[in-house]
Amino acid sequence: MTRSVFTNVLRYPCSSGEPQDLFISNGLVQGWYPSGSVALSQDDIVHDMNGHWICSTFVDSHLHLLYTEQYHRQIQVQNLISTQLEQILSESLSETIIGHGWRDPFPETLGPDPRRFLDTYGNGRPVLLWNADFHRVLVSSAVLELSGFNACEHSGILVELEAEKAWSVIKPDPAQDVPGACQRLLRNGISAATTFDRGESIKALTETSPGDFGVYVRHGVPEEEFIESCKNEIPKPWGSRHDDFAARWIKIFLDGTLGSRTAWMKSDYSDDPGNTGVVRRSGESLTQTAITAGAAGWGLAIHAIGDAAVAEASRAISVARSRRESVTISDRIEHLQLLDPADIPRIRSSGAVASLQPCHLYEDRQWMRSRWGLRSDHAIPFRELLDESIPVITGTDAPVESLDPWADIYAAVNRMDRNGNEKAEGPNQRVQFREAFHSKTAGAAEANYLPEGYGTLASGSSADFQILDRNPEAVTCLEDSGLSQVYTRGVLRWSKGECE
Ligand SMILES: [Zn+2]
Secondary structure, three states, X not given: OOOEEEEEEEEOOOOOOOOEEEEEEOOEEEEEEEOOOOOOOOOOEEEEOOOOEEEEOEEEEEEOHHHHHHHOOOEEXXXXXXXXXXXXXXXXXXXXXXXEEEOOOOOHHHOOOHHHHHHHHOOOOOEEEEEOOOOEXXXXXXXXXXXXOOOOOOOOEEEHHHHHHHHHHHOOOHHHHHHHHHHHHHHOOEEEEEEEOOHHHHHHHHHXXXXXXXXXXXXXXXXXXXXXXXXXXOOOOEOOOOOOEEEEEEEEEOOOOOOOOOOOOOOOEOOEOOOOOOOOOOHHHHXXXXXXHHHOOOEEEEEEOOHHHHHHHHHHHHHHHHHXXXXXXXXXXXXXXXXXXXXXXXXXXXXXXXXXXXXXXXXXXXXXXXXXHHHHHHEOOHHHHHHOOOOEEEOOOOOOOOOOHHXXXXXXXXXXXXXXXXXXXXXXXXXXXXXXXXXXXHHHOOOOOOOOOOOOOOOOOEOOEEEEXXXXXXXXXXXXXXXXXXXXXXXXXXXXXXXX
């Protein structure tokens, strides 16, 4: 039996500080031994790691995988003044122009009727520009017409469900994006990811297996598509813990975002009296989805950002749990961005896992206090949830934020801005490095339906690991991690300096 042996490595976590040798065979970790204590055989492939660090690769528990790939091909409209936008639109050769990144307030010359602007400079072509959190779009008349809206008199600003409707009409097919997306994960030190996208993404990942790249992908199915297919026959979740690809959750949106003031709140936004956000799903019809999905063995993954949405999400999850027989799947509250501490017992008893994105603090810190006031002390409540024994997993929500897992950990540990300046936002919610690391490795396996022991590098677990030239606890972002190699299932998948 051929073994790979990595000699003279420092293991994280649980390193004694002494160099060890890591033995791998058949893609699994065989064991760790004090350096030099186990005799090597002449068939062993030996890599002298010379005191480098080895830790598990990461699990990103919430992102938009194939869309992250497409995102890098779109035009970026953040920081653009309208004259630049005029130029970019008029010079673009694409049949359909897609961009992202605008923020409030958008340039005055675009408004109050951005449709006219996009019609003029886009030369009548379909133009769709997402805002930075992907819950609003600016569109041209061509997009309005294609998606069934009356274009005349329309401002060209669409929000939430209407924005998605327009998007679904003009978005490109992600079929070609699987290889690029998997390679992007690997060069960020990520070997498993749970993505929340639509049917064409599921189709693409079924046709091109992420396993060909040594990556595990998990998928949520949008509630609308689930309800639609239930008209014929209630679909079953598919894929096992050991499969490269599995779809196990129904993804339900209860509300919008903090950035768009559409997160569903128990009481008014502090700077917008009378506004409690947008309720996308609630009550009886939500209960119906929870019952149908639960009975068919699906887990729920519920987008809930405001405190009222979080409370409603735990109710729906309790319903789904009560209908599910002998299926072990974690239900998840995605984002759980604002916690009302009074809801802790309800969340805990629902059995929900909290799927947080600490890196959203980098953007949301700008307006959190003005919109949520003192409630912000319970925003992205990592510390509080751990202390209350509610499991926490983390993800980046890429492309909304950068895919960089270290930047997400850094946000959880420091809650400062991207450069480590300014005072911490919600300092009582900071966690230890090892806790944030756990939420992206061993602590993420169960909730993402990955093989048992995934992310531990314990004997018998999948040999998915990364090699760094410094102590992980000193890393603040991917760039300074000194990441040199990524292995999954014992095979070298990415190496620094090689065909990046
Ligand atoms: Zn998301």
